[in-house]
Each structure stands twice: as structure tokens, then as C-alpha cells.
Amino acid sequence: MKDFRLDAIESLHIFGRTNGCAYPLTLFWSGSGIEMNLKAGEVWLEVETDYGPLEPWIAVLVDDALVSRQMLPKGRYWLPILRSMDAEIPHNVKILREVQAMHDDPASYLQIHAVRTDGSFLPLPPKQGKIEFIGDSLTSGEGTVGAQKEMQWNSMVFSSVFDYAFQTANRLHADFRIVSQSGWGFLSSWDGNPACNIPQYYEQVCGVLQGTHNAALGAFAPYDFAGWQPDVVSICLGANDASAFGKPAVYRDEKAGRLFAQKQNADGTPEAASRARLESAITAFGRKIRRCNPQAHILWVCGLLKTEIDSILREAVETYVAETADKHTSLFMLPVADTATMGSREHPGYACHKAAAEQLAVEIKHYL
């Protein structure tokens, strides 16, 4: 058996936004990780992690079948991945971070240092396109693990491999990167915190994180858009913005200098000014995405859960197109979870994400 530093493996594919360093490789976002083709009887992985309440989990896929999924203990150590394989048969191995970037746990990080194996690496076929998925809990795969009655918010209920984003990309043999945070929106969090919006952090490597260690790892550095220009940017955001209408005003909007509130009319519909503020956040994010990704098709995605964002998003995108004359943008509707396809935490389960990925893959293929 021989050890290979990650930056010394020529034919390694890296998923996810990085700080530019492959030794160690920091896995910031949901679905970040590595892919290798190898002929080997045995494979180990040297990982390093620390955290407070929200530990990382990883998944291992062999020839695209999920074979293990596990919580990682703290420390730096070698983890067995494959044993007693036929060393004459080539295998594709993917090791992915299962949980999202954990805003709520400043101590949380996960790194891969090296691979130990008795085998040899083989070339990987080139990826057929690049997709960036932006979103909230739906794009973080929240609810795809756990019993339907499970309501606790913790690492266990998150999965990237059961999520529509990974499945869509994998069907297309495409590279993908995820930028997502549970509970966040275009403008605020589900309970009306205006600090919890995705757009303000979009241009950093992983700006949603907190803590000095993550700062040292480069999470807050500008992200190198030029180094990875996606063919498609898919945004599935807004469910939390829809939820924020009518929530009590308890978070301060620093920019505005007052409490943040998305108001409702007496009949429960969004107040016009609040709705306009949300639409304005959407169109502004559209312009930012376009600026960062000049060649990409921008795909606005609804569905998985039924919320009030659908019509608001539709209008905002029409406004965006009218204002910018951007021709490379469109809307796409995913299926919505029902009793049979619902997962834990009242979020769509794997069956719903799978159905969504089947349709989204056909759609996205056009833009690759």
C-alpha cells in the first residue's frame, strides 16, 4: 500500500468550490468531494475534521451505487473506504460531503489529506458540462434522510447524494457545485433575518460560514469565478422568503437602520411594498449571477415543496428579463412532494428528489 497526497494524484476530480488548495482539500459545501477511477484491492482516506454540535457526514459511492454513509469522529485519521475488491477491475469511487456548510457551527470543518491504496489510478473521462446549484434546505438535501416523523434539525437529516442537485449532475456526467443554506432566501431567512440571504455571500468561497478557523481556511476569500465557469446556474431559492411574510419584526436590518419586516395584507397575501422588495432582491441576484457567469444559462427552479414563491418568482424573472434583455434565462417547475414522497422534517424525501432530477436533467442537458 502506498500513500498519495491529494495534490499528487493526477487524475483526481474535485467537486465543489475550493480555496484553491488540494492538500489538504477543504470540503466547504454540500456535495463537495473527490472522484477517482482506480484498480485497487483496498482504499483508505486520510480525513481531518473538527466541529461543535454539527458534525460532517460523508457518503461513498462505488460505480455510482451508495455503499456507505457515516458520521465522522473528530481528529485526523485514516478511514477505510474499500477492501477486498478485485484489483483487476476498474472502479469509479466518489466520496462526498453529505452535509451543507454549517453556518451555525463556527468550529465545523472537514478536510481530505491523502489516499492510501495498493492499486493504481486511472484517467477519468472528462465531465460533460458544469452546473452550479444555488439554494436552501431543498438544495442541501435536508429531509432526505430520517423517518417522516423526525423533526430535529441536525446533520443526520442532510444528504447530498439523495439530493436532486447531485442526481441531476450525475445523470448528465456533469461537474457540479452547490451553494446552499437551509432556512435562507433571496432576502432573508424563513423567520425574517435579513442577514441570512444567499446573494450577499455568493462571491465568496464559502461566505455563509463563521469562525476564525474557517476564515483561516479561506472561506471568506473572493471566489475564483474565472477558474470554473458553469454552463448552467440553477437557482432553487425563495421558499424561505415566502415564509418570512407576516413574521414578527425582531431582526435589525443594518443597512436600513430599522427592524426588518416583510408584511402581509389583512387577507394574508403579501403587502405590495414587501413583495416588491423581494422581487427586487431576486432581480438583483440575477444581475449578480450574470455578472459572475457571463456565459451561463440561468435557470430559475420552483417546486419540491409548494410555497407562495412560485408566482413571485415568475414575475421577478419576467422583470429581470425585461430590464436586462438577458436571453439566456428560463424558469423550470419541479414535481412537488406528496404524502408518499415526503421525507423527514416535512421536507421532500428521496423519491421526490429522484423524480425531480429525472426531469431537471433532461432540461439542463440543453445548456451543457
Next chain:
Amino acid sequence: MKDFRLDAIESLHIFGRTNGCAYPLTLFWSGSGIEMNLKAGEVWLEVETDYGPLEPWIAVLVDDALVSRQMLPKGRYWLPILRSMDAEIPHNVKILREVQAMHDDPASYLQIHAVRTDGSFLPLPPKQGKIEFIGDSLTSGEGTVGAQKEMQWNSMVFSSVFDYAFQTANRLHADFRIVSQSGWGFLSSWDGNPACNIPQYYEQVCGVLQGTHNAALGAFAPYDFAGWQPDVVSICLGANDASAFGKPAVYRDEKAGRLFAQKQNADGTPEAASRARLESAITAFGRKIRRCNPQAHILWVCGLLKTEIDSILREAVETYVAETADKHTSLFMLPVADTATMGSREHPGYACHKAAAEQLAVEIKHYL
């Protein structure tokens, strides 16, 4: 957090045949393990394992949803199971050995010593019946993990939680124990080794194992049938016996003093004498099962894979009933895997096992 020796947890349920000792608890067979109800924010498990080529894997189910499945490194250590749970909400936790007893790896064993938690144990509802499942690779869940093209025989492709046996018992809230070995039959292995038959080891705790360490763990001691009398014994065996017809005679039949051979006629059908020998092994096993389990319903199960055993088994069971006047026995046919439900190693996949369990549970409910 506090540590609890396994033998000190009052409301612990243990799955699988044991050597009678709960500290440490040795998990011999596929599907053996523990079940707890607890209110806890965090749970750890102290495990101990060693092995040669065939390492053990475990699965963790929380409220009957599979949340993790992983290979275990060698040694004795604490493994994190649950973190950041809501300590006010009761949860059902099952931790099961995923792989079968490994005849081919004399060094292989797995034990649980203790549970560490900040929470408290709750009573478990009584099990609604007891089922013993006897079988081969099908009952070991071989092929329920891994890509369809995966052909390597190793620990990774085995799973007890994806297997029909666990799923049947779990639907019925029944206790269950598995006695199974991949490649083995009523009379011989798939390639005609007469030493590899289940019946001769049925009365030992785990007689299919090898090695001095397993001997020291009590694997070869007589099994205490009186301590756990099943309501149903379900036998899904014979696919390998069907495969043995016509295989070259290379294994010595020690009892007979000559090479063992199950012959075929020129047209490929089983030779009459060989077929009679197999039927005789089946009826003899029936009598042994009855002697060991006087009150149980004996259920002979076919299906999952389509083999020649179906008609042979049917005749043998008819003979058994005629000879013994045993009224508490019957045959049951499970669905057979097709292209869409096939798993790895040309064995039925999870979809097939799930469909089988739905039907088998309804059938077995009658005898509980």
C-alpha cells in the same frame, strides 16, 4: 455523558443468536445487533472487531429509517451513533450487523461492549412474535448493495437491513434471528462441497464459523433452543443445491468415503438418485428443525431468484408431511427479481427484497 455496559441496560433488546453473554455481546450472524428506546442528545457505541479479508459493517436505524451504514476499522473504540438530537423526544435506535457470519475469514468477529449517552433508556414494547430465518446468500442480503455490474464477493455487497428477513420481521414488530451462509445449501455448496451445508451446523450457536478465536467466543457451543422458541422457522434454501447438479466431483464426501457428485441426466435434468439424495437432506432437515422447535410453524420459502429448486422442494416437503404427519408446515412463493429489481452479483436487489417482505409479512403474521 455516562457509560452503560451492555449487560447493565435493562431495556435492551438483542437480535440474533448469542453465546449467552451480553458483555461483551458477540454479533455472530447477519442481522444480529441491539435495539434501544431512549431520550438522548448523543449516543456512542463501544465496539471491538478484528478480521482478515472480510471486515464487518454495521447499519444504524433511527425510528426505522436507515441513517448510516459503514465498514468498521479494527480495534476496540467508541463509535459516534447520534449527535444533536432533541433529548426530549424518544427515539428507537437499532444497530445491526450488516454482513453474514464469515466462514471464509476465521479471524473475523464483532462485539459490542457498551453504550455512552447523556440520555436515559426507555422501555421497549414487547416483540410481537419470533421468527427464525434460515438461508443462503439470499437470506444474507448479498447483492442488495452495489451497482448491478459489481461482481466481486466481499463484505460490501451484503446487507441485513435491505434483506427480506429483517424487513419482514420489522413490519411485524417481531423478533428475528438469521442462520445463513452464502453459497451453501441443504446438502452442499453451489459447487458441490458437501461440507458446506447448513443442517449440520444448525444446532450450534454459529457453527459455520472457523478459527480458534471464534471457538473461544463460543461459536461452536450447542445453541440454547429452549431459551428462544420461534413461532415461525422460515427456510429459504436450496438454490445452491440446484446449482450443484452436474458440477465436477472435486470435494470428498467424508461420510461416504468418496468424491461428492450430484449428477445430471444427458438432458440436463437431475439424475434420479442425486435428486433423491437432495430431497432426503431436505426432509431430514425438516425433522431436525421440528425436533429443535416443537411449537413452530415451519415455512419453506422459494423465489427471489428463479432456480430448479422449486419443484424439488415442493416434492420434498410433500414427502416430509407424508412421513411425519406434521401439520404445522407450508410452502410460500416469493416474487422473483427481474431486470429492474436485480442487484449486484446477479442477486436480487433491495426492490425485490422489499416486495418479498410485503408478502411474506402478511403470510407469517398468521403464525405469530
Next chain:
Amino acid sequence: MKDFRLDAIESLHIFGRTNGCAYPLTLFWSGSGIEMNLKAGEVWLEVETDYGPLEPWIAVLVDDALVSRQMLPKGRYWLPILRSMDAEIPHNVKILREVQAMHDDPASYLQIHAVRTDGSFLPLPPKQGKIEFIGDSLTSGEGTVGAQKEMQWNSMVFSSVFDYAFQTANRLHADFRIVSQSGWGFLSSWDGNPACNIPQYYEQVCGVLQGTHNAALGAFAPYDFAGWQPDVVSICLGANDASAFGKPAVYRDEKAGRLFAQKQNADGTPEAASRARLESAITAFGRKIRRCNPQAHILWVCGLLKTEIDSILREAVETYVAETADKHTSLFMLPVADTATMGSREHPGYACHKAAAEQLAVEIKHYL
């Protein structure tokens, strides 16, 4: 081509309760009809029907695949069933009445006179048991046809071949007869009409019908229980009784000499006396069924829709067993329709009935 009067076809199987006459054969109940095995290039059927608002429909199954389903115009005429078949290949043909006996249309009847074919009839294998299904709209297959949004009550939305009863029997190669009426219960209709209960008509050929023509056809004659003793009587009734609690008292209870009312407590639960009255109707029906079918297993079935009848039925059956010491009776729970498996008129759709039949067939097999 040659015409065969139905009473002249030796190897014909007749489904459903009849008036004893096979020429013409009157199809009273849902799922009544004929079955033939034949080698033929062409098959016609001579039918006769009349009706007011609620016309009959029939379904044709060839080798158990549904090939046609159609509304029947009024009159007596020849209907083409099969054409251009390979006359050398034997086929199994079933022609079934799709709609229930129509209480609300006194003019409605359907008869088969004869079969015209260029082929020859073959023997039918003997049926493997006999099942009587008693029920309401669920057993009449209401809602198994039509869009989910369809709410109109008419013949179109009924089907016997999509119904759990036919599918259960057909999986078991069993004969079956249905006694069912949409909206009726053990004690009253869904809106509290005490004249609309199944038990009072159970001993007639088809007592739920009305009209002088149906009288002349023998609908109200005593049913010949001795001529067809079922192995299992399956009763799926009570959803309408559950609905009747709290409905305004507008129907006169002739026996009691006052308006009929099943009352509710202030909290919406059934009033004790009303609940007792319903349980009493259930146990009385159990005794009547037992008297008419001394050897049958009586199976009380819940599910398909979620209603308040479950616990009431459970108690009533316990009472029945306590009072009668009847050992040949049990309860069985079917799956319940969800968003994905719901059909028209807020009734379970085909997917729900199919899942129910898979489980019910395994259960009923024990009693055949």
C-alpha cells in the same frame, strides 16, 4: 361462426350471485360475469340491457389483461369482443359487469344471452377457493375510474376490474361474488337513512335493487347459500356508518317509529348509545353471515380510506367473538389512499386497490 346459448356452454364459469338461470344470465352485482377458455379467431356476445340514468358498463379481459371497457347502449344485440385472434392459441376471456347493482335506477338491468364464435371452448381449470366480498363504494370500485377532480356520481366512475375484490380473487385463481352498495353501511347510509343498510338484504339474490322488472328477474328471491358456500366472507363496511354520526335526523326509522339519528357528543365523538347501536348492528350481521355460511372464515376488513370505523369495528368484532365463541373470524387492515394513490370522487384509486389486493390475497390464501 356458431351461436351458443349460455346455458349450453359446458365449460363456462359464471361470476356473481344469480337467480339460478343461465339463459339469459342476469348480471346483478359488480364483478358478475362470465369466463371462458377458447381457441377462436372471433368472439361476439349477445347482451340485453335497459336503464334510466345509470347504464351498465362491461370490461373484457384477455389472459387477464384489460383490453376493453365500455358503456352499453340499450336493447338486445351482438357485441364484438375479439377479432383476428390466432385460433390455434388458447385464450382466457373474462367479461365482467363493471358497475354495481344500481339501487337508484329501478329500470337498470343487464343480461347475457349467448356467445357467437368460430372457435371451440376448452375446459377451465377449477377455481382455487371461493370468496364473498361484502362492502360499500370501496368494494364497488367507485373512484377507480376518472380524473381526481371528477366529483359526479354516475356509472362511469365505477369499475369491478380495478377494484381490490376482483384483483384479490384473481391473484388467487379463486371464484368470487360481490355484495356491495355505494353509500350504505351496517346500519344506515352515509347521511343517516336506516333503510340503506346491507344486512337486511343479504339473504336475497340482489335485494338492494328496486323496480318491477328486477322483481320479475328474481332479484328479491331468497339467495341459495347452499349452492355456493364461500371459504371466506370478507366484509369491508362501516365507512358510511362512521359518516352518519351527527347527520341531521331526516329519515324515518320505521321499526323504531321515529326519526333515525346517530348522535355525537359535544366534542364530535360518537354518543355512547349511538355507537352501541352501530356495534350491535355489526355483531348481528356477523351472526347472520355465520348462519348463512357455517364453514366460512369471516374476515373484517378496514382501510382504503381512513375513517372513524376502525376502532368501532375492532370493538364490535371483539364483542362478536366474546358472545359467539366463533373461532373462524379475524380482522385485517388494508393500506390507505394518499395523495398519489387517490382516485376520483375522493375515493381510493387503482394504485391503492392494487396494493390492497397484494396484501389481502396473501391473507385470504390461508382460508381457501
Next chain:
Amino acid sequence: MKDFRLDAIESLHIFGRTNGCAYPLTLFWSGSGIEMNLKAGEVWLEVETDYGPLEPWIAVLVDDALVSRQMLPKGRYWLPILRSMDAEIPHNVKILREVQAMHDDPASYLQIHAVRTDGSFLPLPPKQGKIEFIGDSLTSGEGTVGAQKEMQWNSMVFSSVFDYAFQTANRLHADFRIVSQSGWGFLSSWDGNPACNIPQYYEQVCGVLQGTHNAALGAFAPYDFAGWQPDVVSICLGANDASAFGKPAVYRDEKAGRLFAQKQNADGTPEAASRARLESAITAFGRKIRRCNPQAHILWVCGLLKTEIDSILREAVETYVAETADKHTSLFMLPVADTATMGSREHPGYACHKAAAEQLAVEIKHYL
């Protein structure tokens, strides 16, 4: 009730290529028919049909749920379609020809004259695009009806509503027309008859038909492409061409003046010249389709069954693009039937067509 000649119904939608006449309306191709929105208690249809061995069948969909499917007797008569509907609720009604244009039955035709109803017609929403589907038995829905063991080729086993083409169009609320013939290809039939190719008849209304009556009905007249320009032409053809390689030369190729033969090499692969001939037929058909449909996206579709056409088609399309610089053309792969989704006559069943339509609809939506 009032009768409406078909040409007098303002808001009627007609599916399928026609001879330009709506009274009577001749339904030539699979999936041709009519669509109406109406508020009505009752609806009848005046049909006229004659045939030899291959009778037409029709399907009725109410609000997109299939409610009846039936063989039509010969003659001109009124057929009941809907009864006892709620006349206050609008319903969408589609009546479609289930079977393909029957080349093998020169006497076969089907016409609709009029609608009888007590209700009133409502406007239909405009169709969202137009799709032409060209194909063979797969596009004729052969095998979507009947048991898997059914092998007889007759009208019964065809269905347009279970077919991927209708389902794709219907999901998209698009208009559609089918041009298809079972057993035919780009160049020849499955057994090597060069007269049985689709391209030569593409520019006629329904040139694949035969017989003087069909001639009188205008089947062989030039088709009016200008009157209905599709957004997409989807071609799923070639499975029969793949089958023709190696078939004995028994059909005369009139143009070439010799027996037609698509030869194989000794190893069973297509002979180079024969393969080139097929590719040439494909590219020629591409040019013809483009000429007839200047604005359409041309979509070449593979799948449903696994045949050798895939690679040949891919090369031919690349050649076509290279030769013509046509930018509005692409390939699309549909899922392939497996054991579980296979229908009768070894053709894909409804489950396979449904899965195909889900994917094809997403693809085609881009070009509408």
C-alpha cells in the same frame, strides 16, 4: 338533445392529418380524433366504419382520464360517450383513434359525422405548440395493450393513448400528429420489403393505406404541410431497418431492378455497403422532412427497445448535419423496456411509454 355536424362545432379541436374535410371527419392515423370542452349531461358520437380483418378501436378520455376503450362494430350509428354528468361542470373530452392506419386492410376506415348532446360547447384553450411524431410499431403503441404472452398481431394490441407520442404531447398541452406504421423503416420493413418504408409516403395525407375507398377518401392526396407547420418533428424509426440486415432476399426492389437485400458480414455486423444504403435513406429523409417543415426542430429519437439502429442513426444524423449544416436538429435517447415494463408482442408496455414521455416532454418543450 341536439345534433351538431362536426364542421358546425366552432370550438372543436381535430387531432391528426386530415383530407381537409370535417364532415365527415376521416380518422386516418393513430391518435387522430377530436377534442371538445363542454358542459353537458349527455354526449353521443355518430361514427361510421367498415373493415376486413383489422377493425378500429377508439378511446374516450374525460379530463384526461381514460374512461373507455372499445372495438367499433361496422356501420354508421350513434355511440354513447357520456351519460348522467353534472351539466354545470365543464369537462374536457377527447375521443381518439386507438389503432394505426392499417396498410394490411384496404377496406378499413373510420369517420366521425356528428355529436349529439344536451349541453353546450365551450372554447378550448389554444394548444401550446405542434409536434409531428414519425415512427413504426413503437409510435403506433403496439404492445401497450394485452398480456405479455400475447403474440398475435391484431387491432387489439394497439393503443394511441398508452403511447409515448400522445402522452408527450398531452403533458405539454400540445397538438400532435402521428405518421407511423408497424414493421416499417427508413428503407424497408423488418423482413426486407423495400416497398414498406415511411419516407416515400410522407408527403401524402395517408399514403401507407391501400384500397379504392381510401383513395376516394383522399388518403393518397398531397398533404397540406403549409396548413400545419409543426414546431418539432420527432422521428423514432429504424428498429425494423436494423432487423432487416441478414434477412433472405425475397422482395423485389423495383427501382433497382433486383431483389432487395441488406447484407451482414460473417460476424453478424452490417455489411458496409448495406449500412451505407440505410444511412443514406436516413439523411435523405432528413432533407425531405426539412423541406416540408422549414421551421421545425428535427428530433431523432432512439430507445424503447434496444436495437442496432442506435449507432447507425447517430452516424447518419452526424452526416446529415455535416452535409446540410442544419442547426435545428438533435438526437434524444428514451428509456428501454425491461422485464417489468415490457408489454405484449415483445414490445414496450405502458410503463415504459410513460417513463419515455416524461423525459421526452421535458426535451421537446424547448422547441415549442
